[in-house]
Amino acid sequence: MDNLTELYCLMDDFCKEFEPELNKKLLSSGKRKRLRATSLSLAELMTLVVLFHQIRYRQFKSFYSNHVCQHLREAFPNLPSYNRCIELLPRCNLALAALFETLKGQCSGISIADSTPIAVCDNLRISRHRVFDGMAARGKSSTGWFFGFKLHAIINHQGELLSIRLTPGNVDDRKPLPELAHSLFGTLYADKGYLSKKLSQTLKELGIDLITKVRRNMKRVTLSAFDQALLCRRSIIETVFDELKNLCQIEHTRHRSPINFAVNLLSGIIAYCLMPNKPKLPLGPCQNALA
Secondary structure (H helix, E strand, O other): OHHHHHHHHHHHHHHHHHHOOOOOOOHHHOOOOOOOOOOOHHHHHHHHHHHHHHOOOOOOHHHHHHHHHHHHHOOOOOOOOOOHHHHHHHHHHHHHHHHHHOOOOOOOOEEEEEEEEEEEEOOOHHHOOOOOOOEEEEEEEOEEEEEEEEEEEEEEEOEEEEEEEEEOOOOOOOHHHHHOOOOOOEEEEEEHHHHOOHHHHHHHOOEEEEEEEOOOOOOOOOOHHHHHHHHHOOOHHHHHHHHHHHHHOOOOOOOOHHHHHHHHHHHHHHHHHOOOOOOOOOOOOOHHHHH
């Protein structure tokens, strides 16, 4: 979805249904507060933040100043200043989270789970970092120590995101998995970090078979040739994480507020969901039988 008009129409159609429902819930909860009218609508804000990730800019300021203000004036005639645009970005946070629920993939019976670190600060600056004080945590991944969060995700064999959760960097990968997988079925493939009898039993009660490799000091488990092949191709989720980080720019260390960190993360995930070509497993004739 590279066409700007097509992207805006998607956002506008979604907002026409989302905003009235949101206003109803705010009124019923008694938490309704006045929102000032702005020069950019919610659909326009969402279009801008997703477009930023689609055209691969590294910094939102250069994207807004050098691309939007200079080349997209006709599409966005009421552009505010850059500082005002940054102030408006938190308004689209909840809408982006709801939009992901409409764009995420469908479970095919073959799912893959893993997590990836989202660093928010260089390790040398941890002691004086204040933006995510009390929220982020120091954790360790296969690539070393980091300070930030973990993005837990489950994908299907077509590379589509099925479920995501964000936790502090020191949270065990196994902890959020039951919640992540509550709407899935079939077989879930994961690495050795998810080994747990209790977790396997919990997922079994949900109708999900957890398949992982075992450690060297553990008793061997007999797996079918198909399960062994899928475990060998489980690394496809690392390719998904690579595209999220290096193409959709969900990770950087220049954040100045937690809410805009969430906007950047969600808009990058939306941009990935809209990508026409995703990494996938070529299952061939088995695909239709398992779907």
